[in-house]
Amino acid sequence: MTGPFAWFKWEALFKxxxxxxxxxxxxxxxxxxxxxxxxxLGIFFGVLSVSKIKIFKFISRVYVEFIQNTPxxxxxxFLYNGLPLIANIVLPVKTIGVLxxxxxxxxxxxxxxxxxxxxxxKGQLEAxxxxxxxxxEAMRYIILPQARIVMLPPLTNQxxxxxxxxxxxxxxxxxxLMYRTDSWANEKLYYGPAYVLTGLLYLIICxxxxxxxxxxxxxxxxNINRTEDEEMNIGCDKEATA
Amino acid sequence: MKKISIxxxxxxxxxFAGLTGCSSEEKTSSEQNxxxxxxxxxxxxxxxxxxxVDVPNFGYKNxxxxxxxGFEVDIAKAIAKKILGDENKIELQAVTAKTRGxxxxxxxxxxxxxxxxxxxERKKSYNFSESYYTDAVGLLVKKDSGIKSFKDLDGxxxxxxxxxxxxxxxxxxxxxxxxxxEFAEFASYPEINAALTSGRVxxxxxxxxxxxxxxxxxxxxxxxxxxxxxxxxxxxxxxxALAKIIDDTIKELKSNGELxxxxxxWGLQ
Numbered sequence: 001m002t003g004p005f006a007w008f009k010w011e012a013l014f015k016x017x018x019x020x021x022x023x024x025x026x027x028x029x030x031x032x033x034x035x036x037x038x039x040x041l042g043i044f045f046g047v048l049s050v051s052k053i054k055i056f057k058f059i060s061r062v063y064v065e066f067i068q069n070t071p072x073x074x075x076x077x078f079l080y081n082g083l084p085l086i087a088n089i090v091l092p093v094k095t096i097g098v099l100x101x102x103x104x105x106x107x108x109x110x111x112x113x114x115x116x117x118x119x120x121x122k123g124q125l126e127a128x129x130x131x132x133x134x135x136x137e138a139m140r141y142i143i144l145p146q147a148r149i150v151m152l153p154p155l156t157n158q159x160x161x162x163x164x165x166x167x168x169x170x171x172x173x174x175x176x177l178m179y180r181t182d183s184w185a186n187e188k189l190y191y192g193p194a195y196v197l198t199g200l201l202y203l204i205i206c207x208x209x210x211x212x213x214x215x216x217x218x219x220x221x222x223n224i225n226r227t228e229d230e231e232m233n234i235g236c237d238k239e240a241t242a
Numbered sequence: 243m244k245k246i247s248i249x250x251x252x253x254x255x256x257x258f259a260g261l262t263g264c265s266s267e268e269k270t271s272s273e274q275n276x277x278x279x280x281x282x283x284x285x286x287x288x289x290x291x292x293x294x295v296d297v298p299n300f301g302y303k304n305x306x307x308x309x310x311x312g313f314e315v316d317i318a319k320a321i322a323k324k325i326l327g328d329e330n331k332i333e334l335q336a337v338t339a340k341t342r343g344x345x346x347x348x349x350x351x352x353x354x355x356x357x358x359x360x361x362x363e364r365k366k367s368y369n370f371s372e373s374y375y376t377d378a379v380g381l382l383v384k385k386d387s388g389i390k391s392f393k394d395l396d397g398x399x400x401x402x403x404x405x406x407x408x409x410x411x412x413x414x415x416x417x418x419x420x421x422x423x424e425f426a427e428f429a430s431y432p433e434i435n436a437a438l439t440s441g442r443v444x445x446x447x448x449x450x451x452x453x454x455x456x457x458x459x460x461x462x463x464x465x466x467x468x469x470x471x472x473x474x475x476x477x478x479x480x481x482x483a484l485a486k487i488i489d490d491t492i493k494e495l496k497s498n499g500e501l502x503x504x505x506x507x508w509g510l511q
Binding site (some may be wrong): 173 | 368
């Protein structure tokens with residue numbers, strides 16, 4: 001039997017499973033570190049973008065607009081081929097992966113954070129400041145915890161997209177899951193099973209992530225329902241059913 | 243959790259439906275007399291061929307004329323003449339290392355003449371004709387790198403093309419010499435060249451004929467050549483009648499000296 005999904009191709013795939021395992025672990029590592037970087041950058045620039053000081057707002061805008069409006073592929077190739085030529089900086093390729101997806105999704109997360117903060121009544125910040133919190137403390141203890149419920153669903157989107165976007169490493173010989181799959185599939189031309197397995201492996205990372213976020217959303221929602229007053233309760237119910 | 247298991251079930255069933263779909267198709271097509279497929283090409287009146295468009299002298303889209311031309315295109319024309327009686331009844335389609343397998347499987351192209359190296363593993367998936375060209379793997383390095391032979395590449399990174407067999411060949415050679423080399427694979431030749439320029443890789447290694455198109459003022463090809471690779475014409479595994487015609491045509495071109503003339507025409511060897 002021949003064809004793209006012939007059994008002997010699956011057998012060859014299982015024999016070389018270690019190649020896919022290595023790629024999977026690289027993708028997982030880059031995803032976790034990239035997500036951490038994206039969250040740090042996102043929260044930092046998100047908070048800056050609602051600052052009253054114009055220059056902070058401006059810096060945040062430049063970062064967000066510049067990164068959001070250029071392709072991730074170009075950013076990655078710039079880090080890979082551009083930096084060595086321009087500045088003689090040769091970063092390890094996995095570091096480039098973390099930086100590329102971290103900075104890219106950091107820009108999107110900054111927008112999520114900005115939207116989240118703006119959804120909270122201004123009075124909350126004013127009250128916090130009047131109680132002696134400084135700006136960052138007020139954000140950390142008063143505003144962001146409340147904004148979390150609004151931010152969580154779009155944040156999940158970003159996290160899942162980030163995992164999938166680590167596949168940009170395949171273009172710059174990054175040794176990630178997509179790279180290993182391309183390499184293996186094209187050498188033997190047994191592409192059928194290879195891409196099915198790889199799709200499933202990405203699913204294995206992304207699906208639990210999405211499920212975890214859904215669960216956190218529920219916990220948050222219940223917390224708010226318990227602690228907020230009646231009015232807020234009705235508001236949230238409407239939002240949930242809408 | 244229930245939802246997840248339902249989703250997984252759906253996904254798995256789609257995959258298996260795909261699998262069984264494919265296998266039943268194969269059965270019917272292989273049950274058919276495969277000369278029917280040759281007849282189908284004749285009825286269609288055109289031979290669909292996958293060729294490279296980025297390898298000068300083999301398959302290259304001439305930017306001035308917009309035509310795809312080269313040694314391999316001429317071979318494809320000879321086969322079209324054999325089947326259809328007219329060498330112009332071909333439809334050329336650009337393929338890359340990544341797309342040539344799937345295009346054959348889906349029937350988008352009848353055959354692929356695209357610097358396709360014959361290997362045992364690939365023979366399991368496709369029919370290969372006998373070799374029409376043999377090329378060795380070459381090494382391109384920067385002049386100022388101080389690398390003068392393959393031995394100097396100890397501990398260095400070599401840029402190779404995905405789906406190229408050069409990686410295996412070089413690894414064997416490195417093992418023989420007792421040196422260690424690392425590989426970085428890229429999807430296209432220009433990408434490897436860019437990585438060489440930026441210093442990401444220390445050496446650009448693909449088949450010699452392809453490599454010669456990328457030599458510049460600051461780079462040079464080392465005298466070392468490795469592992470001669472045989473190029474063959476690939477066609478669908480179950481279409482044995484077409485494979486036989488292709489193979490016969492290559493044999494004929496070899497015996498009547500046409501193949502050597504074509505090589506000369508394109509400045510090969």
